[in-house]
Amino acid sequence: MAVKIGLLGLGTVGTGTAQILLDPTGRNPLLEEITISKVGVRSPDKPRQVELSEGVITTDLESIVNDPEIAIVVELLGGLEPARSLILQAIANKKHVVTANKAVIARYGDEIYEAANEAGVYVLLEAAVGGGIPIIKPLKQSLGANRIVSIIGIINGTTNYILTKMTSDGADFGEVLAEAQQLGYAEADPTADVDGLDAADKIAILASLGFAGRVKREDIYCEGIREISATDITYAEQLGFVIKLLAIAQGTEGENSQQLELRVHPTLVPKNHPLASINGVYNAVLVEGKPLGQVMFFGPGAGAGPTASAVVSDIMNIVAILKSSGTNNNLDPLLSCVHQHFCQITPIEAINTRFYARFLTKDLPGVIGYLGTTFGDHQVSLESVVQIGFQGELAEIVVVTHYVREGNFNTALDEIRNLEAIDSIPSIVRVL
Numbered sequence: 001m002a003v004k005i006g007l008l009g010l011g012t013v014g015t016g017t018a019q020i021l022l023d024p025t026g027r028n029p030l031l032e033e034i035t036i037s038k039v040g041v042r043s044p045d046k047p048r049q050v051e052l053s054e055g056v057i058t059t060d061l062e063s064i065v066n067d068p069e070i071a072i073v074v075e076l077l078g079g080l081e082p083a084r085s086l087i088l089q090a091i092a093n094k095k096h097v098v099t100a101n102k103a104v105i106a107r108y109g110d111e112i113y114e115a116a117n118e119a120g121v122y123v124l125l126e127a128a129v130g131g132g133i134p135i136i137k138p139l140k141q142s143l144g145a146n147r148i149v150s151i152i153g154i155i156n157g158t159t160n161y162i163l164t165k166m167t168s169d170g171a172d173f174g175e176v177l178a179e180a181q182q183l184g185y186a187e188a189d190p191t192a193d194v195d196g197l198d199a200a201d202k203i204a205i206l207a208s209l210g211f212a213g214r215v216k217r218e219d220i221y222c223e224g225i226r227e228i229s230a231t232d233i234t235y236a237e238q239l240g241f242v243i244k245l246l247a248i249a250q251g252t253e254g255e256n257s258q259q260l261e262l263r264v265h266p267t268l269v270p271k272n273h274p275l276a277s278i279n280g281v282y283n284a285v286l287v288e289g290k291p292l293g294q295v296m297f298f299g300p301g302a303g304a305g306p307t308a309s310a311v312v313s314d315i316m317n318i319v320a321i322l323k324s325s326g327t328n329n330n331l332d333p334l335l336s337c338v339h340q341h342f343c344q345i346t347p348i349e350a351i352n353t354r355f356y357a358r359f360l361t362k363d364l365p366g367v368i369g370y371l372g373t374t375f376g377d378h379q380v381s382l383e384s385v386v387q388i389g390f391q392g393e394l395a396e397i398v399v400v401t402h403y404v405r406e407g408n409f410n411t412a413l414d415e416i417r418n419l420e421a422i423d424s425i426p427s428i429v430r431v432l
């Protein structure tokens, strides 16, 4: 007998998902055993790119999560509400859930998974991170034997698309953002992409899987790409780097193993680093584990088809379980999600990183010396100092530091800002 599913949402990802489910030829035969029973939308009269039988589309989303015939609810609405409440209602009705909604899971994952485990249902979310790249299931299953050391990712397609176009074509930020929206990569409110919030939601999910603990979303340090200028992209390139929005989860060894660095920010990535060549809407996640070493997951991180590929793979996982184990309510521990503790997040001032900083200074003798002395007074050692050129009357000086404690670097900068010779510090970017 066919397994009936209900879709919440028929936008970019919902449409891609319906297209796969309605065209199973040449794909896994399990797809032929899935029927789209109902589809919930906001505007029923909007033209759609899929043909669904009369009566399938509804604006009554509650009727989907309460329908006794529907076994799997696929949440592709986006946003926090009504998505969260509908997911919880579906779980209360003992329906399995597939979602692409990282915003909801990063904030309410705890509540949702507790309810799901109690109800004996799965909540799968492969599409929520890295779009079409399989990363959630590998972290839960294939890499489970490892102690994870770090997870470093380019996990927002929109910002990677923007930074790539700004780097390769000297394109204007606003223009490229509009293109990313048109292509279906951006969130309904693209602020979530541009300000790094979407990447922070995603790294919260990856960290909680990789480091087996709950993560409080508000503890994640987050900086977006609005301040990245063409000037910095050019200087970075001259110094041997590209600028990428990285999401970083870094563990601590030994007794403090629950202590994590968790942050999202634009980063100068050395050109020979594996993440430096990830361009356009592509995402990549570099996972380091022990004893595995490094493994990198790469692929299209957003867009209808790739994201729907991940959604449908989750639906198929559940359908396969339903077909093979019938009504047995024991959850597969490698596919469900249970956490015992909260990860402790290191405050950003306490992390060690390298920095790139650009200064505009008055063209006075000894300025570079002042910079060096002030940094030195705060244990900030410099890897390179370059006077790059002039902007009008002002000299432009760029420094790259060795690894420093972020708090020390900021204290040094506070002092430098007060030096008479310093006009301004237009950019400060961390370096990988």
Ligand SMILES: NC(=O)C1=CN([C@@H]2O[C@H](COP(=O)(O)OP(=O)(O)OC[C@H]3O[C@@H](n4cnc5c(N)ncnc54)[C@H](OP(=O)(O)O)[C@@H]3O)[C@@H](O)[C@H]2O)C=CC1
Pocket (backbone or CB within 6 Å): 008, 009, 010, 011, 012, 013, 014, 040, 041, 042, 043, 044, 046, 059, 061, 075, 076, 077, 078, 079, 081, 082, 100, 101, 102, 103, 127, 128, 131, 184, 185, 186, 187, 188, 301, 302, 303, 304, 307
């Ligand atoms: N786009 C992408 O590349 C990716 C998206 N995701 C995630 O997938 C989810 C869906 O994204 P996407 O498809 O881009 O979003 P869209 O904005 O394209 O689609 C949202 C869909 O949900 C419906 N909807 C939204 N709110 C309501 C509501 N309150 N009541 C009824 N219907 C509602 C809309 O109805 P209507 O059509 O009538 O307007 C629309 O069909 C999000 O969580 C997003 O973060 C994850 C990975 C990649």
Ligand SMILES: N[C@@H](CC=O)C(=O)O
Pocket (backbone or CB within 6 Å): 128, 130, 131, 155, 156, 157, 158, 159, 185, 186, 187, 193, 198, 301, 302, 303
């Ligand atoms: N807006 C997101 C979509 C996928 O998660 C992105 O740009 O990566």
Ligand code: NA
Pocket (backbone or CB within 6 Å): 126, 127, 128, 129, 130, 131, 132, 133, 134, 135, 136, 310
């Ligand atoms: Na994925």
